[in-house]
Amino acid sequence: xxxVFFYSKNQVNxxxxxxxxxxxxxxxxxSKALSHYCPWAGSLKDNATIExxxxxxxxxxxxxxxxMDKVANHPNSNVNDLTFPQGVPWANGVDRALTVAQLSHFExxxxxxxxxxxxKIGDGSxxxxxxxxxxxxxxxxxxIRPSPYFVEDSILASPTxxxxxxxxxxxxxxxxxxxxxxxxxxxxxxxxxxxxSLIGMQNVTxxxxxxxxxYKCAAFSATMLNSGSFKRSQLVQFFDLxxxxxxxxxxxxxxxILTVFSSPIYHNEEELKLPKLVTDIRKSKHNLxxxxxxxxxxxxxxxxxxxxxxxxxxxxxxxxxxxSTSLRKFPLIQDLDFGFGKPIRASLAKGPFNKAILLMxxxxxxxxxxxxxxxxxxCVFEHDKQLLEFATPISQDF
Numbered sequence: 001x002x003x004v005f006f007y008s009k010n011q012v013n014x015x016x017x018x019x020x021x022x023x024x025x026x027x028x029x030x031s032k033a034l035s036h037y038c039p040w041a042g043s044l045k046d047n048a049t050i051e052x053x054x055x056x057x058x059x060x061x062x063x064x065x066x067x068m069d070k071v072a073n074h075p076n077s078n079v080n081d082l083t084f085p086q087g088v089p090w091a092n093g094v095d096r097a098l099t100v101a102q103l104s105h106f107e108x109x110x111x112x113x114x115x116x117x118x119x120k121i122g123d124g125s126x127x128x129x130x131x132x133x134x135x136x137x138x139x140x141x142x143x144i145r146p147s148p149y150f151v152e153d154s155i156l157a158s159p160t161x162x163x164x165x166x167x168x169x170x171x172x173x174x175x176x177x178x179x180x181x182x183x184x185x186x187x188x189x190x191x192x193x194x195x196x197s198l199i200g201m202q203n204v205t206x207x208x209x210x211x212x213x214x215y216k217c218a219a220f221s222a223t224m225l226n227s228g229s230f231k232r233s234q235l236v237q238f239f240d241l242x243x244x245x246x247x248x249x250x251x252x253x254x255x256x257i258l259t260v261f262s263s264p265i266y267h268n269e270e271e272l273k274l275p276k277l278v279t280d281i282r283k284s285k286h287n288l289x290x291x292x293x294x295x296x297x298x299x300x301x302x303x304x305x306x307x308x309x310x311x312x313x314x315x316x317x318x319x320x321x322x323x324s325t326s327l328r329k330f331p332l333i334q335d336l337d338f339g340f341g342k343p344i345r346a347s348l349a350k351g352p353f354n355k356a357i358l359l360m361x362x363x364x365x366x367x368x369x370x371x372x373x374x375x376x377x378x379c380v381f382e383h384d385k386q387l388l389e390f391a392t393p394i395s396q397d398f
Contacts, residue, residue, distance in 0.1 A: 001127050002089035002116040002349035003332070004080075006072050009109030011341040019105055025339065026103060026113070027059050029138035036146040037130050037254070039121045040099045047094060050121060057099035060085055068110035075395050077182040077350035083112040089349035091116075113338070114349075119256070125240055126254040128330040138338040151255035155245060155294060181378045182350040185391035187367045195390045199274045206367060207359065211237060211324045212277035214357050214369055217387040218322055219272060221373065221380035232319035235263040235277075237326075239285070241293055260299045261285050265319050326359040333363050368394075 015021050034041040034057055042052040064071060064082055071079055081089065083104045088096055098118040105111055117127050126148075133146040187195070187210060195213060196204045215235045222231045241257045242249045249257065261284040266272055306313040314321045333346050348358060348370060356372040369391070373381055382393060 001119050001124065002084055002114065003127070003131070004083045004112050004114040004347050004349070005333075005336050005343035006068060006112050006345040006347075007110060007340060008068070008344055011344075012109055012111055015340050019111065022111065022338075022340065023061060023103055025138050026101070029134060029141075029338075030057060030059060030099075030101065032137050032141070033130065033134040033146065034099065036133065037148055039150070039254075040117060040130065042098060044092075044094055044098060044118070044120065047092070050098070055097060057101065058085070058097045060100070060102040061105075062102060063105050063107075064112075065107055067108040068106040068112070069108075071106065072112070072345050072347070073394055075183070075393065077184070080347060081349050083114045084116065084349050085114075088116045090351050090353075113343075116349075122254045123240070123256045123258050124325075124327050124330060125242065125251075125257070128327075128332060128335070129252050129254065131332065132335040135336050135338045148252050148254045149250050151249065151253050151257060155249070155255070155257060179374050180352055180354050180372055181375050182370055182372045183378060183382050184347070184394040185369045185371065185387070186362060186394060187369065187391055189365045191390040191392075192367065199278055201275055201278055204278055207326050207328065208278045208281050209274075210359055210367055210369060211235065211281060211326075211357065212274050213387065213390065214371060215322050215324065216272045216274065216277060217384040218355065218357075218371065218373060218377065218381055219266070219320070220269070220384065221377045222320060223269065224380050225376050230268050232265055232267055233322060234265045234317060234319050235281070235322050235324060236260050236314065237262075237281070237285075237324045238299070239288060240329075244288065244293060258299055259288065259293050259297045260302070261288055262298070265317065320355060322355045322357065323353070324357040324359070328359055328361045328367065331361070333361065 012018055012022065038052045038054070039050045041054055041056050042050045043055045045051045071082055074080055083102065085100055085102050088100050098121065100116045102114045103111060104114070115131065117130065129148055136143045137146075192206050192209065195209045199209060199212070219231070219233045222233070223229065237260060239259050239261055241259055242251065242253055245257070263277070263280045263284055302313050305316065309315075333343055336343050336346070342363070344363060346360060347368070348360070351372060353372050354374055358370040360368045360370070362368050371381065381387070
C-alpha cells in the first residue's frame with residue numbers, strides 16, 4: 001500500500017533548520033511508532049507468516065530535480081511515482097522491509113513523504129492508524145502512547161482443511177503492468193452535487209455516485225473497443241467490517257478486516273443507467289447486513305479459491321470485474337500533520353491492476369479518482385463526455 005503526501009516549501013521552512021531537521025524528526029518518530037506496531041518492523045517468512053524479529057524499516061532520502069507541482073500533477077503516473085523507492089510499491093515484500101519510507105526533496109523547496117506498508121499485516125484502516133500515530137509522535141514525543149489492537153486470526157481464522165498457507169511468491173504480472181495505465185480525475189464538491197442531482201434519487205452518497213459513473217464509463221469503453229458488442233461485467237467493491245462485526249471492533253483494530261459486495265453481472269447497456277447502478281450498489285451493500293460476514297466472507301472465499309486453484313481471484317465469475325475501493329472515510333490529509341502542517345496533496349502509486357478504481361478525499365472536500373485500465377480502454381474512457389461533464393483530469397496545469 002504505497003501512499004505519498006506532498007508538503008510545500010513554506011511548510012518545510014516553518015521548521016528550524018528545514019530539511020535536515022525534518023529528516024531527523026521523521027526517522028526518530030518512525031522508530032518510536034514501529035515499537036508499537038511491531039509486525040511492520042518484522043520479516044515475511046514463507047510468504048505467509050510475519051516474524052516479529054525487529055528487522056526494522058527502510059528510510060530513504062532523495063533529491064528530485066524538478067518543481068514539486070510538475071511531479072505531483074503530472075498526467076503520467078510514472079512521473080508521480082518518482083516519489084517512491086523503485087520496485088517497492090505494490091510489491092510482495094519478500095525482498096524488502098515491510099515498511100519502506102522515502103523523503104523526496106524538490107528543487108522548489110517542497111517535499112514528499114511516501115510510505116509503502118505491507119498489506120499482509122493490515123488494510124487501509126490499519127495503515128491510517130499507523131500513519132496517524134507516527135504523525136502524532138513526530139509532533140510531540142510526549143503524545144499519548146499508541147495502543148493498536150492486533151486482531152490476528154481471532155476474527156477471520158485460518159480456514160480448516162486448507163493445509164498450511166504457504167505458497168510460492170507470485171510476482172506481479174509484468175505484461176499486464178506494461179499495458180495498464182492510470183489516470184487521475186478530480187470531482188469537486190460542486191460537480192458531485194450536480195452528479196447526485198442527475199441521478200435523481202434520495203440521499204445518494206458520494207461513493208455511490210462516483211462508483212456508478214466511473215464503472216459505467218469504463219464498461220462502455222470496453223464495449224466500444226469490442227466492435228460495439230457489450231462485454232459482460234460486474235462492479236465489486238471492498239467493505240470494512242469493523243463496525244459490522246459483533247461485538248464491534250475498536251477503530252484502531254489492525255488486520256485485513258474486509259469483505260466485498262458485488263453488483264449483478266450486467267449483460268447489456270440498458271442495465272448501466274446510473275439510477276439502476278446506484279440501486280444495485282445499495283442492494284448488494286444491504287445484503288452484507290443479512291449474513292454472517294465472518295463465516296460467509298465473500299473476499300476470503302474468493303482468495304482461498306484462488307489459492308487452491310492457482311488461478312486469479314474472481315475467475316469463476318467469467319466476466320470483466322471492475323474493482324472499486326474508497327479511502328474517503330479515512331482523514332489521511334487531515335491527520336497527517338507531522339509538525340509542519342497538513343499535506344497539500346495525497347495520492348497512491350500506480351498499481352499494476354487492470355479495471356481498478358480508487359477513491360480518495362481531496363483537501364477541499366472533493367474526491368480524487370485513480371482509474372486503472374489497459375491503454376486502449378483508457379484512450380476511450382478519458383474522453384467520455386459524461387465523465388468529463390463532472391470530472392477534471394489532473395494535468396500539469398496546477
